[in-house]
Amino acid sequence: MSMLLDIAGFHAAYIRAIDQDDLERWPDFFADPSFYRITTAANVAEGLEAGVVYADSHGMLRDRITALRRANIYERQRYRHIVGLPALLDTPMRAETPFLVARVMHDGKTDLFATGVYRDEFVTMNGALKLARRDVILDSTRIDTLLAIPL
Amino acid sequence: MSMLLDIAGFHAAYIRAIDQDDLERWPDFFADPSFYRITTAANVAEGLEAGVVYADSHGMLRDRITALRRANIYERQRYRHIVGLPALLDTPMRAETPFLVARVMHDGKTDLFATGVYRDEFVTMNGALKLARRDVILDSTRIDTLLAIPL
């Protein structure tokens, strides 16, 4: 399979785990240690390294899920990730992939929750792709409510 | 071609037939007999087998199009399906693929009409993929107006 197909398959499995509430499998998509952050396009444009969410190990990713399960915010609404076609970057094992997330409220109303791009660096472990680094770069600067779900 | 590519091509042709109002070709994407239903994630979570729309033959699928043409609801607005990347399941010939549907009203206003996932089981007939079964699993429970168009 080509790299493009491999990455497409990776994304499909990643968002499926999240959208069907299989959150405990989320850390498995990352190498350990790895780098994960959620930031904004505005922050990236200013060269800011900080993110609104940050993790560098499976332990930190798992803690996030545990907190989410306790807060129980996730249950009240559903999310649907749609991932576009990945753009392979010139550097091997790197890709950028646009995404959007729709949110379905408990009363059934659906809105466009978030858009942005995954800037990813992959490694291969036992023949499977893992994220060595994922920068989730959100288009919007209004991100307070975004902290609820993995992106 | 890989299975992932074959399925991607299938989805692209399927939604294209619907979105360009080529509805009479819709049954051709299914085996005959086959299983088609539209249901909700809430129903699936409760193990309910019933769907809000159900068909098990080309005849039933065609009837649906005939009813739709008579009602002429479809003409008043346009729909645009966007299908994400398919996730191949462990069982051969099965995949889950997220989708969203945007609706463009006659006055030009566009909104997010529906999101969900296609849970599909394929068979090969004369070298082409056909749906042996498609469960259209909607994220929202507000589905009354959804009955207008094929999903």
Added chain:
Amino acid sequence: MSMLLDIAGFHAAYIRAIDQDDLERWPDFFADPSFYRITTAANVAEGLEAGVVYADSHGMLRDRITALRRANIYERQRYRHIVGLPALLDTPMRAETPFLVARVMHDGKTDLFATGVYRDEFVTMNGALKLARRDVILDSTRIDTLLAIPL
């Protein structure tokens, strides 16, 4: 690589250039001369050849970017293109690909800006795909504000 993958890669690179404000690279995705127009599904249904935006050379495409930079409209909001899976048409080197564009306003509000389909004819130049013709067919007839960004 298969044609489907080649086209998927083309789309990914095309929308990435636009969404990360690399607009000056936009003409490079076209042959020169070529044909580019933005039109509406209603116009196409009536057989109207005219488009609301039209270009047939790199020069005209570049002029459009220059005008856009001067007007500085693009800076005030962000756009995010999501491209679905391409449908290969029966004619070689032709494909149709659905897309949607989300718009993120300066205050962070995100809405569904446009949906439609790219109807494309490709040529190969030095091993890379270029657009010989792109018809951007919008689902909505409300297109005045659409003129701001390349689609």
